[in-house]
Amino acid sequence: MEQLKLGIPKGSLESATVDLFKKAGWQISISSRSYFPTIDDEEIKCSLMRPQEMAKYVERGTIDVGIAGRDWVRENQSDVIELCEMVYSKVSRRPARWVLVVNGDSKVKGPEDLRGATVSTELVGFTKRYFAERNIPVNVEFSWGATEAKVVEGLCDAIVEVTETGSTIRANGLRIVTELMESVPVMVVNKASWEDPWKRAKIQQIATLLQSALRAEGMVGLKMNAPGTKVPAITAILPSLNNPTVSNLYNSDWVSIESIMPEQEVRRIVPELLKLGAEGIVEYSLNKII
Ligand SMILES: Nc1ncnc2c1ncn2[C@@H]1O[C@H](COP(=O)(O)OP(=O)(O)OP(=O)(O)O)[C@@H](O)[C@H]1O
Ligand SMILES: O=P(O)(O)OC[C@H]1O[C@H](OP(=O)(O)OP(=O)(O)O)[C@H](O)[C@@H]1O
Ligand SMILES: [Mg+2]
Numbered sequence: 001m002e003q004l005k006l007g008i009p010k011g012s013l014e015s016a017t018v019d020l021f022k023k024a025g026w027q028i029s030i031s032s033r034s035y036f037p038t039i040d041d042e043e044i045k046c047s048l049m050r051p052q053e054m055a056k057y058v059e060r061g062t063i064d065v066g067i068a069g070r071d072w073v074r075e076n077q078s079d080v081i082e083l084c085e086m087v088y089s090k091v092s093r094r095p096a097r098w099v100l101v102v103n104g105d106s107k108v109k110g111p112e113d114l115r116g117a118t119v120s121t122e123l124v125g126f127t128k129r130y131f132a133e134r135n136i137p138v139n140v141e142f143s144w145g146a147t148e149a150k151v152v153e154g155l156c157d158a159i160v161e162v163t164e165t166g167s168t169i170r171a172n173g174l175r176i177v178t179e180l181m182e183s184v185p186v187m188v189v190n191k192a193s194w195e196d197p198w199k200r201a202k203i204q205q206i207a208t209l210l211q212s213a214l215r216a217e218g219m220v221g222l223k224m225n226a227p228g229t230k231v232p233a234i235t236a237i238l239p240s241l242n243n244p245t246v247s248n249l250y251n252s253d254w255v256s257i258e259s260i261m262p263e264q265e266v267r268r269i270v271p272e273l274l275k276l277g278a279e280g281i282v283e284y285s286l287n288k289i290i
Helices: 014-024 049-058 070-076 124-133 147-152 168-172 192-197 196-214 226-236 263-275
Strands: 006-009 044-049 065-069 083-085 096-105 120-123 139-141 158-163 174-183 185-189 218-229 245-248 254-261 279-285
Touching: 006 014, 006 049, 006 196, 014 196, 044 049, 049 065, 049 070, 049 185, 065 070, 070 083, 070 124, 070 174, 070 185, 083 196, 083 279, 096 147, 120 124, 120 147, 124 139, 124 158, 147 158, 147 174, 158 168, 158 174, 168 174, 185 192, 185 196, 192 196, 218 226, 218 263, 226 254, 226 263, 254 263, 263 279
Parallel strands: 006 044, 006 065, 120 139, 120 158
Antiparallel strands: 065 185, 083 185, 096 158, 096 174, 218 254, 218 279, 245 254
8 A cells, every 4th residue: 555654843843733633634643752653544654853854854755745844944955845834833823933133232233233243043054044145244153952041141142043922032031133034834745756646646635634724723604694685784794715605594585694704803793793683693613624
């Protein structure tokens, strides 16, 4: 039987990725010391890999497809297909940002003020390219982690670090000078695997379902009954993906109206719907929007 080799990012994105697969319809279980998670789909074989190395293994064909932050895919400059992006992070649904950071009391206003300075980061290649493109000579030093502490301790003049909520930067009394790049998880595919019809179909199945699970987040369905005469007024104010669905109620001049919308719109729209004569309003949650 054919099998698709799939790389799951170990570390910051690990549990968010497993949660997303669950919403998409696959149960992945990771036992504590094994690097080969089990998945309830015999057509897939999972491996846990560091996102820093994911694109390299995809390029070589060790795995067919992997999920890793775009930051590390760029850093590696690997020859892979970046099939799609998926906007999720460690704790939120916002992109992670790589930022240039200095001490709160530093006088640095922009990257140009860092001529001759030492910049510490895990993302060495990208950071070197960033300063070189701007003709700013800096000494970029590789950091194994806990990078924020280095600028606090005076081991460097600035750092380039990833931030999501900003709480690490705040907790260390640091200041963002500028943003260098936004990063979201991307699905990267081996070029030969993409030419294999079976693998391509399987990869597309996974990508579609992951995307549709993400798309459904924060969205709800709203359904109501209303007098037929009110359809123009109600549909005019009702948010929807395309257009609301309107269907006839049996033996009645009332209709049923149904629409998909962001959950936060509901509290605004319900009083207006009631004013327009809607009744029996039902809100329901969605698993996927395909
Ligand atoms: N706090 C965060 N919020 C959102 N994304 C993050 C966060 N930290 C890391 N990432 C993303 O996760 C991926 C891996 O990050 P990173 O290189 O920091 O490794 P890690 O998984 O956090 O492991 P480690 O604990 O060694 O730092 C990157 O693509 C990065 O953009
Ligand atoms: O803006 P925030 O939400 O505070 O996130 C930023 C922090 O998250 C990452 O650390 P991680 O959790 O990967 O721990 P690490 O020190 O092991 O890298 C990153 O290296 C920052 O330190
Ligand atoms: Mg980290």
